[in-house]
Every structure is written in structure tokens, then in C-alpha cells.
Amino acid sequence: MNKLILVFVLLAIVSCSNSKTNQEKALKAQEKQIIKEESKFIIDSTSEKEEVLNAILRFHNGMRQKDGELAISAWEKTAAGYTISIDSLGNSTKKIEEPVDEGKLDRIKNWLNNTKDDLDEEIFDVRINIDGELAMAWVPYNFYRNNQFSHSGTNAFILMKFDNIWKIISVADTRYFGKKIHK
Numbered sequence: 022m023n024k025l026i027l028v029f030v031l032l033a034i035v036s037c038s039n040s041k042t043n044q045e046k047a048l049k050a051q052e053k054q055i056i057k058e059e060s061k062f063i064i065d066s067t068s069e070k071e072e073v074l075n076a077i078l079r080f081h082n083g084m085r086q087k088d089g090e091l092a093i094s095a096w097e098k099t100a101a102g103y104t105i106s107i108d109s110l111g112n113s114t115k116k117i118e119e120p121v122d123e124g125k126l127d128r129i130k131n132w133l134n135n136t137k138d139d140l141d142e143e144i145f146d147v148r149i150n151i152d153g154e155l156a157m158a159w160v161p162y163n164f165y166r167n168n169q170f171s172h173s174g175t176n177a178f179i180l181m182k183f184d185n186i187w188k189i190i191s192v193a194d195t196r197y198f199g200k201k202i203h204k
Contacts, residue, residue, distance in 0.1 A: 070149045073156045073180055076187040077147075084140050089130030096126060096189045097181065103193040109200065141165040144176075145203065154182035161203045164196075172198045 076095045083092025102118035133140075141164070148159040160176040174195035180187045 069151050069156075073149050073151065073158055073187050074147060076180055076189060077144075077158055077160060077178060080189065081142050081144065084133060084142065087133055087136060087140075089133035092133050093126045093130050097183065098126065100189055101191050103191075104196060105194070106196045106198065107200075108198055139165075139167050141168075156180040156182075156187065163201060163203055170201060172196045173200065173202045 080092050080095035083089065083094070104116045104118070106114045106116070108114075143163045143165070144160050146161050150157050156179070158176075158178040158180065160178060161174075162176060163173045164171045174197055176192055176194045178189050179191040181190050182188075
């Protein structure tokens, strides 16, 4: 009789164990389905991030190559800019650019095409977040003019997708003059 009771207890334990395993499997399957459903609303693939980065690099490469057309191809025609400049004493000045228009883009393009200065903005540790057709890129940089360090800071780019092409619609940046804050 004791052996029979022991067999029933073991069968009950095995049954509970299998039931628990099946419940765990069902919960994991539900969790995966929820994640799958939620991910439909988040477009944050590596290729999208690469496309956003490529828009930013178009601007930087145009600046480096003195190719104004390439540089402005990264910008939406109505983009805006904001700057916080910090001098060596820590005093800050804020500048709000007028919204960019085609005339201003043409002036930027012509200036880049004709500048005698060598310009380079070294960027690194770029962080990009995407939500559908809106992206934000946090871009630390060191800026050089004629191979001489000028200033460093961070660009905060906002981009939107227009006809499947990422364009910069806004940039806010900090500029620490005479101080290399990024290594």
C-alpha cells in the first residue's frame, strides 16, 4: 500500500512538474508575442541608424571636401539651428539662428565651395534614437580649422524622413572654445 501511495505521489509530482513547464512555455510564448506586437511600432533597425548617420556624414564630408552641394544635401530647406558658446572663462552665449531658407543654404554652399580654410569636425560616440520617421542623433565632436583645434562640443541633430531620405531639420550645439572636452 505504501508503495502504491508513493507511486501516486511521484506521478502527481511529475504531472505538476510537466504542468508547470507547460505553463512556463505558454507564458514565454505570450511574452514573445507581446514583444513582437509592440515592436511593430518601433522602427529602430541598424540599417535605419546607418541611414541617419549617413545624412550627418554627408554634411561633415561636404564640409571637409569643400563641397557645398554635398553638405547642404543633408539639410531640409527650413532647418533651424541653435548654439550655446562657452568661452575659456565658462561664460555662455546663446544664439538662435533664423530658420534656414534656400537663400541661406545657397550662402553656406557658396562659402564652403570657396573657403580657403581646411575644416574638419571629428565625431565619435554617436548615439541615435529613431521613432518612425523621426530621429535624434547625439554627436560629440572636436572641430579643427586648418588642422588647428578650434573648439569641441556636442551636436544634437533632429532629422525627419522625407521621401525615404533622412534630412536634418534642426541642430542645437555646444561650443567650448579653446577646450577639448572630448578625447
